[in-house]
Amino acid sequence: MADKVLMKGNEAIAEAAILAGCRHYFGYPITPQTEVAAYMAKRMPKIGGTFLQAESEIAAINMVYGVASTGKRVMTSSSSPGISLKGEGLSYLAGADLPALVVNVQRGGPGLGGIQPSQSDYFQATKGGAHGDFHMIVLAPDSVQEMAELTVRGFELADQYRMTAMILADGTMGQMMEPVSLDFKFRDPVEKPWAVTGTGMKREHNIINSLYLKPDLLEKTNFDRFERYKVIEENEVLYEEYKMEDAEICVAAFGIAARVAKNAIDQAREQGVKVGLIRPITLWPFPTKAFAAAAEKVGHFLSVELSMGQMIEDVRLAVNGKAPVSLCNRTGGMIPLPEQVLDAILSIHNGGAK
Amino acid sequence: MVIFDKPHALTDVPLHYCPGCTHGIVHRLVAEVIDELGIEGKTIGIAPVGCSVMAYDYFNFDMIEAAHGRAPAVATGVKRSDPENIVFTYQGDGDLASIGTAETVHSAARNENITVIFINNAIYGMTGGQMAPTSLPGQVTQTSPYGRDVNLCGYPVKVCEMLSQLDGPEYLARVAVNNVKNIKNAKKAIKKAFENQINGKGFSLIEVLSSCPTNWGLTPQKALQWIDEKMIPYYPLGVYKDRSAEKGDE
Numbered sequence: 001m002a003d004k005v006l007m008k009g010n011e012a013i014a015e016a017a018i019l020a021g022c023r024h025y026f027g028y029p030i031t032p033q034t035e036v037a038a039y040m041a042k043r044m045p046k047i048g049g050t051f052l053q054a055e056s057e058i059a060a061i062n063m064v065y066g067v068a069s070t071g072k073r074v075m076t077s078s079s080s081p082g083i084s085l086k087g088e089g090l091s092y093l094a095g096a097d098l099p100a101l102v103v104n105v106q107r108g109g110p111g112l113g114g115i116q117p118s119q120s121d122y123f124q125a126t127k128g129g130a131h132g133d134f135h136m137i138v139l140a141p142d143s144v145q146e147m148a149e150l151t152v153r154g155f156e157l158a159d160q161y162r163m164t165a166m167i168l169a170d171g172t173m174g175q176m177m178e179p180v181s182l183d184f185k186f187r188d189p190v191e192k193p194w195a196v197t198g199t200g201m202k203r204e205h206n207i208i209n210s211l212y213l214k215p216d217l218l219e220k221t222n223f224d225r226f227e228r229y230k231v232i233e234e235n236e237v238l239y240e241e242y243k244m245e246d247a248e249i250c251v252a253a254f255g256i257a258a259r260v261a262k263n264a265i266d267q268a269r270e271q272g273v274k275v276g277l278i279r280p281i282t283l284w285p286f287p288t289k290a291f292a293a294a295a296e297k298v299g300h301f302l303s304v305e306l307s308m309g310q311m312i313e314d315v316r317l318a319v320n321g322k323a324p325v326s327l328c329n330r331t332g333g334m335i336p337l338p339e340q341v342l343d344a345i346l347s348i349h350n351g352g353a354k
Numbered sequence: 355m356v357i358f359d360k361p362h363a364l365t366d367v368p369l370h371y372c373p374g375c376t377h378g379i380v381h382r383l384v385a386e387v388i389d390e391l392g393i394e395g396k397t398i399g400i401a402p403v404g405c406s407v408m409a410y411d412y413f414n415f416d417m418i419e420a421a422h423g424r425a426p427a428v429a430t431g432v433k434r435s436d437p438e439n440i441v442f443t444y445q446g447d448g449d450l451a452s453i454g455t456a457e458t459v460h461s462a463a464r465n466e467n468i469t470v471i472f473i474n475n476a477i478y479g480m481t482g483g484q485m486a487p488t489s490l491p492g493q494v495t496q497t498s499p500y501g502r503d504v505n506l507c508g509y510p511v512k513v514c515e516m517l518s519q520l521d522g523p524e525y526l527a528r529v530a531v532n533n534v535k536n537i538k539n540a541k542k543a544i545k546k547a548f549e550n551q552i553n554g555k556g557f558s559l560i561e562v563l564s565s566c567p568t569n570w571g572l573t574p575q576k577a578l579q580w581i582d583e584k585m586i587p588y589y590p591l592g593v594y595k596d597r598s599a600e601k602g603d604e
Binding site: 052054055096211 | 365394395396397398400407408410411413414415416417418419420421424427428429430431432433434435436439456457459460
């Protein structure tokens with residue numbers, strides 16, 4: 001057994017990134033993720049890395065674009081309003097097929113919103129997040145351990161598929177402390193012959209670019225990119241099933257909502273209600289097949305979210321009308337209590353929910 | 355005997371610039387300097403959004419196309435990734451002095467060890483001649499059809515003067531490319547800006563007063579005169595900051 005250390009979620013992300021070989025971090029202060037930057041500010045100078053507090057979120061993501069262009073692992077982190085500012089950069093990273101890791105420790109919105117935990121950036125994260133046809137790989141941790149593990153995984157997936165991986169956490173995940181093992185198994189590094197490292201007068205010049213004035217060429221880049229997305233949808237879906245073996249009701253929840261839901265499921269089980277959970281760990285690619293399979297045997301779905309109901313749309317698409325899908329939610333920085341989720345489960349069980 | 359040749363740092367791709375546009379001259383000056391300094395193999399250029407958006411096709415070294423105004427931030431990332439590489443941005447006035455003002459000011463304030471080639475032609479060229487942050491008072495453009503009214507639109511941004519108030523930057527100079535003498539001076543300044551980077555001195559920005567005959571509605575020759583008659587009086591040529599010279603370690 002590897003030793004475990006007690007860490008905040010935000011610090012676990014930072015340390016895992018360093019262990020994954022990330023030596024460049026750019027960010028701008030915003031609650032509730034500033035511990036990532038603070039950790040990097042302390043550690044990077046000691047290990048020959050770069051920590052730079054950028055003048056804006058926009059500059060930070062473009063510094064990420066610069067390092068990513070050179071083929072090195074690089075990351076930024078922020079929280080909801082800051083991620084909106086990074087949107088332009090996320091689109092350019094996608095258009096130029098550059099790998100990067102972006103962390104969103106979500107807070108309530110819209111606008112300046114609040115600083116308490118939220119999952120209301122689900123649409124933004126999973127449907128592209130800015131202009132143009134693109135996706136990011138979106139990873140949703142539900143523990144400090146997963147904050148660390150998915151950070152490593154995110155870098156590896158980003159490199160493998162030449163795209164942005166996003167950790168979609170929330171203020172709870174960022175702030176809470178849990179024991180974490182930092183004993184990771186790393187994949188072999190990916191070759192990056194496309195990187196701009198200087199030609200050394202030995203090869204043709206490399207160009208990092210997202211401009212295609214000829215529409216047929218631009219269309220082709222999109223078709224090619226979406227072919228790659230298909231491979232990801234086929235091979236990289238991650239989810240957890242909890243007590244689904246005999247479930248008649250299926251809860252869908254990720255991140256902190258899933259932890260609350262598990263609590264409620266355990267209580268419902270004590271009352272003899274056959275309820276389970278599908279917890280998407282990748283929000284994109286979404287575990288569509290898992291929900292579709294569940295829809296063959298489950299009578300009702302319940303999406304538990306810290307938003308006005310965003311993931312519920314993907315659950316409905318996956319269930320494809322085979323069973324009703326209800327919502328149990330709080331938003332604006334509020335977290336549902338297990339009792340609220342339990343009530344929603346019992347209400348479905350008793351035939352009350354629509 | 356070869357007495358005139360294309361710099362190695364330029365590709366064979368034909369430039370798309372309008373007749374009389376001075377982008378071609380500045381591209382050539384940059385390429386000549388890179389040849390002379392022998393740094394092509396470790397140079398990475400950052401193209402802007404604007405007329406020179408496709409500069410990545412014209413330079414023979416590794417290139418990145420950045421989002422509008424963000425080239426200095428991208429350059430910061432590239433330089434921090436490998437400080438041994440030579441990194442420059444090539445930006446127009448809309449890119450550098452309007453949408454990218456923050457990136458410009460802060461990369462200068464950090465004395466980021468990069469080189470910035472700033473093309474000031476007082477207009478948005480690529481989008482068809484709109485008012486730029488550097489358009490002169492009274493200048494007629496598509497979006498200032500009655501002339502730039504400073505009461506409505508404010509005054510032009512004098513980039514070298516503004517940045518010279520910062521402690522950060524190493525070298526700030528304004529040059530022009532409208533006659534042979536000015537072109538020679540421009541090349542000297544550009545060379546110094548790259549040498550500064552090689553010597554680890556930090557942020558150098560060369561503002562190049564350039565022509566846009568198409569959107570100024572002038573012949574190429576008259577456009578070059580317009581630089582003399584209108585632009586240089588408002589944007590005086592010269593060195594606005596040279597920290598090494600100030601410190602006397604030249």
